[in-house]
Amino acid sequence: MTGPARLAFSNQKGGVGKTTVGINVAGALNARGRDVLFVDLDPQGNATEGLGFRDAYDEAPPSLFDVLTDPERRESFPDLVLDHPEMDVVPSNIDMTAAEPELTLSRRGGEQLALALETVEDDYDYVLVDCPPHLGYLTDNGLHATRNVLIPALAESTSKRALELLFDHVEALELDYDITIEERGVVANRVESTNEGRTMLNWFDEAFPDIPVWEVRKRVALQRAFSEGVSLFEYDPDVDMTETFLDVAADLDEQFGFDDGATVEAAEVSR
Template identity: 85%
Template sequence: MPAKLAVSNQKGGVGKTTVAINVAGALNARGRDVLFVDLDPQGNASEGLGFREAYDAEPPSLFDVLTDPETRDAIGDLVREHPAMDVIPSNIDMTAAEPELTLSRRGGEQLALALEHVEDEYEYVIVDCPPHLGYLTDNALHATQNVLIPALAESTSKRALELLFDHIEALELDYDITVRERGVVANRVETTNEAREMLAWFGDAFPDVPIWEIRKRVALQRAFSAGVSLFEYEHDVDMTDEFLAIAASLDEQFDMPPLRSGAEAMG
C-alpha cells in the first residue's frame, strides 16, 4: 500500500495547491514514485502541472470515475505523465460532482474505491482537495486518512482550522476511521508580529506534529506558471530545503523503505 495524503484547508487563498505540488515534487526529488490527484473542480493543480488541456477533455474524466461505478476502473486511463510525478487531472465536469456524490449510496468512498485500481504502482498518493468542505473533501480524507494542512500565519487561520477539525471529527464518526494530521505548513510567511504570534499558536495547537515555514518566494509562482515544481524549475531556491524537510519527515512518519541509490543526496 502506498502512503496517501490529503492536502486540505477549506480557507481559500492559503496556497494549498502550491504546497501540494511542491511536496509531491520534493518526494520525487528524494526518489519516490508519486501519483498526484487533483480533486479540486477549479483544476488549479492541473494547470500548475501543465495539464490545462485535460481540464476541458471529453469524458471519461475524473468526474465519471467518481460518479459512475461502471467507469471506476477507467481511472488508469486518466493518468498523465509529468517529469516529476504521474497526475490525474481535474475536469470541468467536476463542478457537478458534489450533488452527484450527495445522491450516491457510498458518496464519500468513491475515490478510495477508484484508487484501488492504480495505487499499487506508487509509493505516495497526494490528493489536492477543494477549498471547501463537502463530499469531494470527504472522499480525499476517507481515501487517504492522513492530512497535511497548509495555513497562513494570520489570525483568520484559527477559525478555518477549527472548522476543518470539526468536519474531520464528524467524518471519523460516520465512517469509523481515524484521520491523522501529518503536519502543518505555515505558508507565505512574512516577518511580522502577527506571523510570529500565529507560528507560536500553531505550535501550541499542534504539539504532536511538525510545523514547517514556507516563506514568500517569486520562484514558487514562476514554477507554477511553468507547469512544474521548484525542483524542476529552480532547485537552488532556499525553500526547496524546507520542502525536502517535509518529504523527509513524511518518509519517516510513514516508515517508508530506504531510498533508491543516489536519492539520499537530495534529502
C-alpha cells in the same frame, strides 16, 4: 508498509497556497526517489493547470467526474493518469463542478475515490490528493481515501477559525465512517516577518505540539514554477525553500515507515 502512503492536502479556507504546497511536496518526494501519483480533486483545477495540463481540464469524458459518479466507469481510472516529469497526475475536469450534487445522491458518496484508487495503488509509493477549498463530498472523498491530512495554512489570525472548522469536519467524518484520520503536519505558508506572522507561528507550535510545523517563506519562484507547470525542484533547485520541502518529504517518509535504503536523489539538489 503495505500499499502506498496516502495523503490529502486540505484547508477549507481558500487562498492559502494549498495547491502550491502540494505540488512542491510531490516534487520533494520525487527528489527523494519516490513514485508519486497526484490527484487533483478540486473542481477549479488549479493543480491541473499548475502541473501543465490545462488542456486536460476541458477534455471530453471520461474524466475524474465520471469515475467518481458512475461505478461502471471506475475501472477507467488508470486511463486518466497523465505523465509529468516529476509525478503522475490525475487531472481535474470542468465537469467536476457538478460532482457535489451527484455524490450527495450516491449510496457511497464519500468512498468513491478510495474505490478508484484500488485500481492503481500498487504502482506508487505515495498518492497525494489536492482537496477543494471547501468542506463537502469531494473533500470527504479525499480524506476518506487517504486517512491522512497535511494542512497548509497562512500565518494569519483567520487561520484559527478555518482550522477549527476543518477539525470539526474531520471528527464528524471519522464518526460517520468509523475511521481514523491522522494529522501529519502543518505547513505555515507565505510566512513574512511581521508581528502577526510571528504570533501565528507561536500559535501553530502551541496548538500542534505532537505534529511537525514547517515554515514556507514567501518566494516569487514558487509562483513562477507554478506558471511553468513544475515544482521548485524542476524550476530552480537553488531556491532556499527547496530545503524546507525536502524536510517535509523526509519527515513524511519517516512517519509512513519508508526505510532510507532507497536512492535519495535529494543529495543532488543544489543547496
